[in-house]
Amino acid sequence: MTGGPRRRARSFSRLTPYLFIAPAVILFSIFTIYPIIASFLLSFQTRQAGSYVFAGLANYARLISDDYFLTALLNNFTILAIQVPVQLVLALLIAVGLNSALVRFKGAFRVAYFMPAITALVAYSVVFVILLNTDFGLVNYFLHSILKLPKIDWLANPFWAKVGLMMAITWRWTGYNMVIMLAGLQQISGELYEAANIDGAGTVQRFFRITVPMLKPIILFAFILSTIGTLQLFDEPYILTKGGPNNATLTAALYIYRQGFQYFDFGYASAISYVLVAIIAVLSWFQLKIGGADSD
Amino acid sequence: MIERKNLIARILLFAGLIAGAFLSLAPFYWMFIAATHSTGEIFALPPNLLPGKHLLSNLANLQAEVGLARVVFNSTILAVVYTIVTVFLSAMAGYAFAKFQFRGRDAIFFGVLITIMVPYQATLIPLFSTMAKLGWINTYKAVLTPNLANAFGIFLMRQNMQAVPTEMIEAGRIDGCSEFGTFMRIVLPSMRPALAALAIYMFMFQWNNFMWPLVVLNDPKMYTIPVALSSLIGLSRIDYGQLMLGASVSTLPIMAVFLILQRQFISGILSGSVKG
Amino acid sequence: MRKTSRFVIWSLVVLTLLAGFSGIAGAGPNKAVAGKGLVKGEITVWGWNIAASGLKDTVASFNKKYPDVKVNVVDIGRLDLYDKVTTALAAGVVLPDVIQIESDHMAVYTEQFPNGFYDLTAVASKYVKDFDPSKWAQSRVGGKIRSIPWDSGPTGLFYRADYFAQAGINPDEIKTWDDMVEAGKKIEKTFGDKVKLLNIDWTGDDALYRMMMNQAGAFYFNEKGEVALGSDTSIKIARIIKSLKPYSFNTAGSWDTTVTATKNGAVASIPFGVWYSGTIMDQAPELKGKWRVMLLPALTGGGNRASNLGGSTLVIPATAKNPEAAWRFVENALATTQGQMVMLKKWGLFPSYLPTYEDSFFREKQEFFGNQPIFAIFAGEVKDIPAVNYTGDFSKAHQYVINALTQLLTQDADPEAVMRKAAKDVAAATGRKLAAR
Structure with a gap:
């Protein structure tokens, strides 16, 4: 009350920050936190004759011996192990290329690469289902009629369905990650590269000695985003392959949808969801630990 | 020698980038071309890669089937309103999280962030029954409110707001601005790139949002583009020319928004991902 | 810090308690259509594709009998319709008055939501003999009629x-x-x-x-x-x-x-x-x-x-606002020769309502199929479907x-x-x- 101007400038009503976050936090509590808690409680319940009864950990216990769930998780991790690194490396290479002084039309390229990420799911799905059609699709037409290669069962062969799925995801998200990395590259000071040039470092050395280390926080950010996205992967398998053939592209999120919306086992679906949340949390924590340990 | 090597590198790099851009854009080209063909022509072999003659008839069919003008209008209004409100709420919350010390700050912020990990399939039903209890089913309120407070938006704004110099805020206070006035007149204007980046994200999100509008909207007159397009995909008799035209229409506005705002977009993402 | 943590914890506790009372709807009471109320007002009908188009074409004959009912037939994609119906049933929320459900999905819904649809036993029993018997196996649950067979898929x-x-x-x-x-x-x-x-x-x-x-x-x-x-x-x-x-x-x-x-x-x-x-x-x-x-x-x-492969039924959800009018609509569309013939001739929806098979249309030769009377072949098969x-x-x-x-x-x-x-x-x-x- 008696402070001078300096003190007055620093102080703010204790209520102020709460007022600033209030609208968001209230909406968030009602429409995000509350449904999450409700569905979490549901994971301890099971349906009997149309009503829900408490079932303890039965839903969670059931998960352990559920082959389909384990297959789905394995698929998620396969995609995580193969598609995510490929996508991030591609994104990084394109970003470095676009950042190089040698290239013109940067704006046009940026837009071209980012375009797939902004396409509506419905449009994307219809286009890819037709393009990848085994007998009448454009992709096989080029492989078979023009390059004289055998036709590939893109969506119906267990191996190729996985490949096709990963191709589609890569198509959709590489540009998105590229833009994130490009933003990071523009932060790296040119002086670092000049110094390296004087030391006689080649392109490859500069890439590994300067670009990659300087970009580490950004790569980590993109990696965590991609990890969460991959573990929650739903759109592509739902539309392109319906999880088939023979569960080759079944993912955990698709399995949650099936258990809930096709088999009406919402309790079990919730249990799967929270196991998935736990896995994502643990993975993200490890990624931060490993990635963050020697930065800063 | 160096010149020559440089030239080769340049050509190779350029060729690689062109090839990648071609792969990125080819499906769009095909989609736009398919929008001018009939279903039979779309499935024909060898494929039709040049514009056909059915654009106008596809357009007429699409208008008759889903009321194209109407759903485009609905989508636009929803996406614009959503974008404005969300960006504003996110900026307010992000500002408080970045620039104020207060009890529970980190706990609440962390609580907001961690919800990103929950798959939406899990919360769809409880959210829907909340809407039902509020009596909001089949209203635009129900489409908009669940994601108005957006974890990603709050995160992005908090990261960006940390760059706002504290002196600037204090100057505002000394000048006698209210806290809210300071935020409106001093903080927000300095945040334009970040706001633009978030606006693109949020516009994209709402424009393409499918599952939620599908379950809460029952009246076809209120449908958004993705929901209307999806209603064209039934068990039999899909008119692909019409569908491709609808898909093209759903893509063009986003392309335009991105083209206009792309510079700000990149610098906005930048500060979101680096700091913190 | 301790105060806030306490605040956060208490908020979570309150939300949890609230959540305990919400989420998913229970079974609810069994509701039956009496077939006696006034038939007026408005009804909304959900179906997909040609099925929705077919139902639209029965509105005229329905309105001749019941001029005071306004009918909105909404065409919703098949998978979309199931997602919407499932969400609404699970949350116990108002649905339209009439919905198309495929026969093979009926038991899935009625087992999980036993009283999710109106009990039509009282009003529909008189029609049992008139429909393809194999269809009733899917429409009747625990002795109660929950849906009316629509098209068959011989x-x-x-x-x-x-x-x-x-x-x-x-x-x-x-x-x-x-x-x-x-x-x-x-x-x-x-x-x-x-x-x-x-x-x-x-x-x-x-x-x-x-x-x-x-x-x-x-x-x-x-x-x-x-x-x-x-x-x-x-x-x-x-x-x-x-x-x-x-x-x-x-x-x-x-x-x-x-x-x-x-x-x-x-x-x-x-x-x-x-x-x-x-x-x-x-x-x-x-x-x-x-x-x-x-x-x-x-x-x-x-x-x-x-x-048989495929075929649908019509149900009246327990949350329908106008079940009496809904029933009359279903009755007119499915349990009359006139309603079924409109849908067959224009949209190829093959009736499971047996009296329609007497219509001369079934004996007509189909030019497309080399003058085979194909509908007679399919109709003749229906009685043998297990x-x-x-x-x-x-x-x-x-x-x-x-x-x-x-x-x-x-x-x-x-x-x-x-x-x-x-x-x-x-x-x-x-x-x-x-x-x-």
Whole structure:
């Protein structure tokens, strides 16, 4: 009350920050936190004759011996192990290329690469289902009629369905990650590269000695985003392959949808969801630990 | 020698980038071309890669089937309103999280962030029954409110707001601005790139949002583009020319928004991902 | 900090308590349509595609009888409709007054939401004798009528008369599925790789399996609700399907592939429900006069050749605002010859309402099918379709069977091993008993 101007400038009503976050936090509590808690409680319940009864950990216990769930998780991790690194490396290479002084039309390229990420799911799905059609699709037409290669069962062969799925995801998200990395590259000071040039470092050395280390926080950010996205992967398998053939592209999120919306086992679906949340949390924590340990 | 090597590198790099851009854009080209063909022509072999003659008839069919003008209008209004409100709420919350010390700050912020990990399939039903209890089913309120407070938006704004110099805020206070006035007149204007980046994200999100509008909207007159397009995909008799035209229409506005705002977009993402 | 943590914890506790009272709706009381109330106001009807179009065309005759009811028929895509209905039923929320549900999905819904739909027993009992008896097995749950059968899907083998003639196949000599294998060889000899005898979905659906099981009066589950995938019949059918594989065109879960293969002449025959006749006429008008229809071959010489694939019902959700008017609408559309004939003639929706079969339309020769009276063939088959038990676990079991067939057809798995395994897995996933073989 008696402070001078300096003190007055620093102080703010204790209520102020709460007022600033209030609208968001209230909406968030009602429409995000509350449904999450409700569905979490549901994971301890099971349906009997149309009503829900408490079932303890039965839903969670059931998960352990559920082959389909384990297959789905394995698929998620396969995609995580193969598609995510490929996508991030591609994104990084394109970003470095676009950042190089040698290239013109940067704006046009940026837009071209980012375009797939902004396409509506419905449009994307219809286009890819037709393009990848085994007998009448454009992709096989080029492989078979023009390059004289055998036709590939893109969506119906267990191996190729996985490949096709990963191709589609890569198509959709590489540009998105590229833009994130490009933003990071523009932060790296040119002086670092000049110094390296004087030391006689080649392109490859500069890439590994300067670009990659300087970009580490950004790569980590993109990696965590991609990890969460991959573990929650739903759109592509739902539309392109319906999880088939023979569960080759079944993912955990698709399995949650099936258990809930096709088999009406919402309790079990919730249990799967929270196991998935736990896995994502643990993975993200490890990624931060490993990635963050020697930065800063 | 160096010149020559440089030239080769340049050509190779350029060729690689062109090839990648071609792969990125080819499906769009095909989609736009398919929008001018009939279903039979779309499935024909060898494929039709040049514009056909059915654009106008596809357009007429699409208008008759889903009321194209109407759903485009609905989508636009929803996406614009959503974008404005969300960006504003996110900026307010992000500002408080970045620039104020207060009890529970980190706990609440962390609580907001961690919800990103929950798959939406899990919360769809409880959210829907909340809407039902509020009596909001089949209203635009129900489409908009669940994601108005957006974890990603709050995160992005908090990261960006940390760059706002504290002196600037204090100057505002000394000048006698209210806290809210300071935020409106001093903080927000300095945040334009970040706001633009978030606006693109949020516009994209709402424009393409499918599952939620599908379950809460029952009246076809209120449908958004993705929901209307999806209603064209039934068990039999899909008119692909019409569908491709609808898909093209759903893509063009986003392309335009991105083209206009792309510079700000990149610098906005930048500060979101680096700091913190 | 401690104060805030306490605040956060308490908020969570309150939210949790609130959440405990919400989420998913319980069973609710059984509601029945009395058929006595005033019929006026407004009703909303959900269906998809041609079914919605068909219902729209019955509104005129309905409004002649009940001029005070305004009817809104809304066309919602099939998968979208199920997502919306499931969400709403689970949350116990108001749905429209009438909804289309496929017959095979009925038990899935009624088992999980026992009182989710109006009990129509009181008003619909008088019509029981008028509908395809095999359809009631899906519409009646625990002795109560929860839905009214709409269209039936009596099956047949659509075939290209010109291809068969070229390959020297006499369609009258195809009596069993084994005869089909022989026909497949002839087609292969004549056309090489260009034309296959029939379409089979190797990886995306089990339509052929279901049709054959239905012929044998069997299904995933027996009449006691036990898992019957490992039965001798089931294994035999898996064997037949595997023997047909070399002569089949794989449609891989894609409807468009099926239609395009039909149009492009990549298949010489298509085993499907009557509803496919409309698709052929619609999508391939240039093939007029080339197609014919016969009943599906039997599993054994002289065996049953009738079965059903597909078909829908109409339900009135328990949350409907205007159930009396809804019932009158359903009655007019489905339980009158006039309503059903409109939908058949214009949209090819094949009625399960038996009195319609007396209509002269059924005896008409169809020019497209070389002047065969194809609807008479399908109508004649209906009385022989065995009723089977779909159960509330249809959707779950469906996925296991599709996967079993995928292994059978793409990984050269042994029919017996694969069906036995599927039976065991379904029993485990559903908590049902394995049927004795």
